[in-house]
Amino acid sequence: xxxxxxxxxxxxxxxxxxxxxxxxxxxxxxxxxxxxxxxxxxxxxxxxxxxxxxxxxxxxxxxxxxxxxxxxxxxxxxxxxxxxxxxxxxxxxxxxxxxxxxxxxxxxxxxxxxxxxxxxxxxxxxxxxxxxxxxxxxxxxxxxxxxxxxxxxxxxxxxxxxxxxxxxxxxxxxxxxxxxxxxxxxxxxxxxxxxxxxxxxxxxxxxxxxxxxxxxxxxxxxxxxxxxxxxxxxxxxxxxxxxxxxxxxxxxxxxxxxxxxxxxxxxxxxxxxxxxxxxxxxxxxxxxxx
Amino acid sequence: xxxxxxxxxxxxxxxxxxxxxxxxxxxxxxxxxxxxxxxxxxxxxxxxxxxxxxxxxxxxxxxxxxxxxxxxxxxxxxxxxxxxxxxxxxxxxxxxxxxxxxxxxxxxxxxxxxxxxxxxxxxxxxxxxxxxxxxxxxxxxxxxxxxxxxxxxxxxxxxxxxxxxxxxxxxxxxxxxxxxxxxxxxxxxxxxxxxxxxxxxxxxxxxxxxxxxxxxxxxxxxxxxxxxxxxxxxxxxxxxxxxxxxxxxxxxxxxxxxxx
Numbered sequence: 086x087x088x089x090x091x092x093x094x095x096x097x098x099x100x101x102x103x104x105x106x107x108x109x110x111x112x113x114x115x116x117x118x119x120x121x122x123x124x125x126x127x128x129x130x131x132x133x134x135x136x137x138x139x140x141x142x143x144x145x146x147x148x149x150x151x152x153x154x155x156x157x158x159x160x161x162x163x164x165x166x167x168x169x170x171x172x173x174x175x176x177x178x179x180x181x182x183x184x185x186x187x188x189x190x191x192x193x194x195x196x197x198x199x200x201x202x203x204x205x206x207x208x209x210x211x212x213x214x215x216x217x218x219x220x221x222x223x224x225x226x227x228x229x230x231x232x233x234x235x236x237x238x239x240x241x242x243x244x245x246x247x248x249x250x251x252x253x254x255x256x257x258x259x260x261x262x263x264x265x266x267x268x269x270x271x272x273x274x275x276x277x278x279x280x281x282x283x284x285x286x287x288x289x290x291x292x293x294x295x296x297x298x299x300x301x302x303x304x305x306x307x308x309x310x311x312x313x314x315x316x317x318x319x320x321x322x323x324x325x326x327x328x329x330x331x332x333x334x335x336x337x338x339x340x341x342x343x344x345x346x347x348x349x350x351x352x353x354x355x356x357x358x359x360x361x362x363x364x365x366x367x368x369x370x371x372x373x374x375x
Numbered sequence: 376x377x378x379x380x381x382x383x384x385x386x387x388x389x390x391x392x393x394x395x396x397x398x399x400x401x402x403x404x405x406x407x408x409x410x411x412x413x414x415x416x417x418x419x420x421x422x423x424x425x426x427x428x429x430x431x432x433x434x435x436x437x438x439x440x441x442x443x444x445x446x447x448x449x450x451x452x453x454x455x456x457x458x459x460x461x462x463x464x465x466x467x468x469x470x471x472x473x474x475x476x477x478x479x480x481x482x483x484x485x486x487x488x489x490x491x492x493x494x495x496x497x498x499x500x501x502x503x504x505x506x507x508x509x510x511x512x513x514x515x516x517x518x519x520x521x522x523x524x525x526x527x528x529x530x531x532x533x534x535x536x537x538x539x540x541x542x543x544x545x546x547x548x549x550x551x552x553x554x555x556x557x558x559x560x561x562x563x564x565x566x567x568x569x570x571x572x573x574x575x576x577x578x579x580x581x582x583x584x585x586x587x588x589x590x591x592x593x594x595x596x597x598x599x600x601x602x603x604x605x606x607x608x609x610x611x612x613x614x615x616x617x618x619x620x621x622x623x624x625x626x627x628x629x630x631x632x633x634x635x
Contacts, residue, residue, distance in 0.1 A: 125466065129503070130533075131534075152464025165464050191391060194462065196460075199390060199420060202405075210383060234420065235420075306411055310419065
């Protein structure tokens with residue numbers, strides 16, 4: 086039996102744990118409901134793992150992977166699955182997540198979350214790999230929608246339907262990255278609200294929020310780039326309000342990876358997300374009474 | 376438009392060629408062209424790919440970066456990334472071949488000691504990320520019979536590494552990371568070779584110099600040669616003391632018995 090998607094992570098706002106904040110978090114124990122770490126950053130030994138051991142004693146922890154390459158046409162890297170399993174066994178996280186993307190071909194790791202063609206063949210590959218990883222870890226995965234900067238001509242399935250079908254076929258949950266929906270919707274002319282509407286609410290086990298950049302190309306057109314390098318954009322907060330209205334209070338993470346700021350900035354963003362969660366919790370409670 | 380849709384594997388191979396070899400033709404033909412050049416869209420991914428790996432190299436080779444400057448480092452890093460992209464999603468393991476790559480790179484040939492600094496930084500990086508292992512049961516070791524002790528073959532801690540370098544890379548590395556220009560200026564790169572022991576201690580990474588005899592003794596120990604051979608062959612003054620030091624510093628983490 087696979088463990089439930091929400092595990093021990095509370096329906097509150099958490100922050101992404103990055104190396105520059107290890108010591109501050111371990112020593113000052115800031116008031117934040119939970120933390121999320123990148124699985125790939127804890128595959129060796131030494132002080133990073135000891136910090137995470139310490140931090141894990143004080144906070145619910147989620148592990149977010151970037152390297153499984155669930156969308157590869159070829160087989161998963163068994164050694165990497167084994168590394169992920171070791172990290173999961175050591176830290177016993179409340180949630181484990183990965184991406185709807187690929188990064189490995191011919192044994193080369195391309196170090197990015199690359200876009201998939203939205204085809205039946207890719208859907209089958211992703212589902213097979215999600216099944217394999219869920220079996221290897223003996224637990225449910227959450228799969229995150231990506232930010233994308235291109236679409237393939239031969240795609241036949243809308244991304245929101247593709248993701249929903251992965252969840253339906255494999256029993257995995259969905260990590261709804263609201264910033265990614267906004268970025269991809271802007272880049273491809275999609276309707277972000279329709280994307281949210283299409284996701285199965287019961288499968289959404291976590292939400293991600295982050296900042297993005299706007300890049301102007303040579304011809305003056307713009308693309309939004311998911312760089313996790315700034316505060317959450319106002320339009321993304323607005324979309325987040327729509328997301329929690331649909332999905333209810335869901336564990337929500339503030340991510341920041343480029344030019345990581347002082348811990349206080351992340352805590353401030355988390356506090357803002359918390360106000361949305363408390364609001365929707367209040368509304369749900371009122372609706373229950375009525 | 377009339378070309379058949381690629382399989383997932385064909386498409387992924389095409390994107391690989393685009394990112395690593397700047398060969399966009401096949402991948403670009405598969406991308407919706409709605410006014411933004413498909414090659415520019417692929418370029419966004421290539422940038423992320425290159426910057427993520429450049430950053431991984433920057434973290435592993437901070438002294439090399441300072442010695443050659445940011446611009447030169449990024450240039451070399453990009454060429455290295457395209458020539459030797461990672462074979463694993465565990466980026467702690469990425470960059471093993473960088474020192475050898477530097478020896479073939481003419482623009483930095485004037486810094487003859489640079490590959491040695493890179494070799495040291497890679498060994499330090501390996502030590503930083505090596506797995507944690509249980510300590511050796513010293514009680515068990517010391518209660519072995521003499522005949523058993525003679526046949527002991529040790530396993531070193533996974534963080535332990537030995538280097539024999541032509542240049543005083545340890546002194547250069549320390550001065551560069553400390554931004555101590557006076558110390559750096561005082562180093563004669565022609566003094567060498569140096570023999571180094573790298574290992575992760577409780578307090579952090581330790582890099583120490585050994586003399587030739589101590590280095591050879593330690594190398595034989597770390598290679599798992601039976602203890603009596605290692606002691607017999609030892610040329611250092613007090614091999615038992617050095618063995619005790621390695622044990623006390625937890626540089627040896629397990630043992631088994633040689634046959635016979």
